[in-house]
Amino acid sequence: MFRKLNGDSVNLVALAVVGGIFLAAYKMHLSQSDSQSWCWLLSIAVVFSFFAAIFNYWRLLKITEAPISTIAAAAQGYIELHGVASTQIPIHTPYHGIPCVWYRAWAYANRVDNPYSKKVVDNRLLEYLESDATFQLKDETGACLVNPNGAEIIFAEKRTLFKNEHRYEEEFLPAGKPLYVLGQLDTRHEQTDSEVINQEVRTILADLKSRPQQLLNRYDHDRNGEIDMHEWEQARRDAIEQAHAKHAMKAHTGRFTLTKPTDKHLFLISAKAPHQLSASYRMWAIIHLVMLVILLFTYFKLV
Structure with missing residues (x-):
């Protein structure tokens, strides 16, 4: 379940729920005597904070426990690789034309009420595009292919363009830049002749x-x-x-493929280095854990 969720979304939802609960309590003018209402609200907040803390800790473990290897020395299985991304056939983002190895893009109708207020009166999604082509990951020892289907991708850059009452957004991994990949190295299709x-x-x-x-x-x-x-x-x-x-x-010349694990392991493609990801997951785990302790303290104080 954890591998199917996006890290940023989980953290934002957990913070929004906890903040929303306290805002609801304020709007409802709840006092300490309304213990039953407080218990229900705090129970919901505790569940979300606990889930978010475990989620970030689980991701931290996956990154720190994965075997690190060069591509030439990599064995079949769950593994962590670093390298420079490239494609044999050039790929460009659909709206800005930026060279990349992967992208996802949205086009919205973004009509405004009048040019002075700039109030958006239409925000319909017109088009969604996402590349699914494999790309090559290369280090100093060799190369392999990466199939991005099913991966959580932490992109390097995001661009937004406003044109003709439309908004175009793109997230992409630039070509020729370092990537960190955590996934299943599949060598089974390379049967020995x-x-x-x-x-x-x-x-x-x-x-x-x-x-x-x-x-x-x-x-x-x-x-x-x-x-x-x-x-x-x-x-x-x-x-x-x-x-x-x-x-x-x-x-090990680019024919092996890194794909989505068939078990419960995390499949991650990141433009951020692993130490940056570890620091982020550790920070969020601590934040949610502190919130959980505060919520539990408040809960038992009111019971």
Whole structure:
């Protein structure tokens, strides 16, 4: 459930509910003698504050506990990656034409009553656009693809344009900028080609045979000057292992894909660095926890 919610929305809703409850109490002229009404209102505020505190703490744990890796060394599974984002085919935001790797955009009818008051009398949503194309994340060791579908995206920039009684808003991740991604690295579609592996094994063994002295130094364990069947089998096993390792390293050239986890893990694409996100979630968790303590103190004082 937590992974489906937007961090900013949860925090704003929790603050709005708590503030709205106290505003409602003020408008209702509630006194300390109205304990039943206070209990109902404070109970609602406690639930929202508790949920928001747990939500931010859960996100903080997900960021701090995720394994950190370079792309070339990454194994399949839930992982944290850093790199520079780019696309093979250039993508531009629809209204401003800014180069990016992902965007979402809204177009509103924004007619005003008159040019002097600037009071909006029409605010209809006319169009919503969101890119769903995969983009490449690259670090100093390799590259992988990122499928943004289903991710919570913390964007780097937002632009607003007013034109011809319309308002155009865009949020986007600029191309060529660092990104932090938390998600599932999927390598299952990169099945090992047995023929490629076998050819690589034959090449390694042929290279060993062309250097007999090195072959004897490595595998002539009984030092009789010959390679017997068991020693040759060991050489073959080592060649297979080398071939698989080489194939795995070659695979990290952008064909692996980071996607939405199938379990309850968080899928996050952020233009903010992880230490900035951690600081933000920690701050909000503390704020909601302090509010929760104050609300509980008030609740038990009135009961």
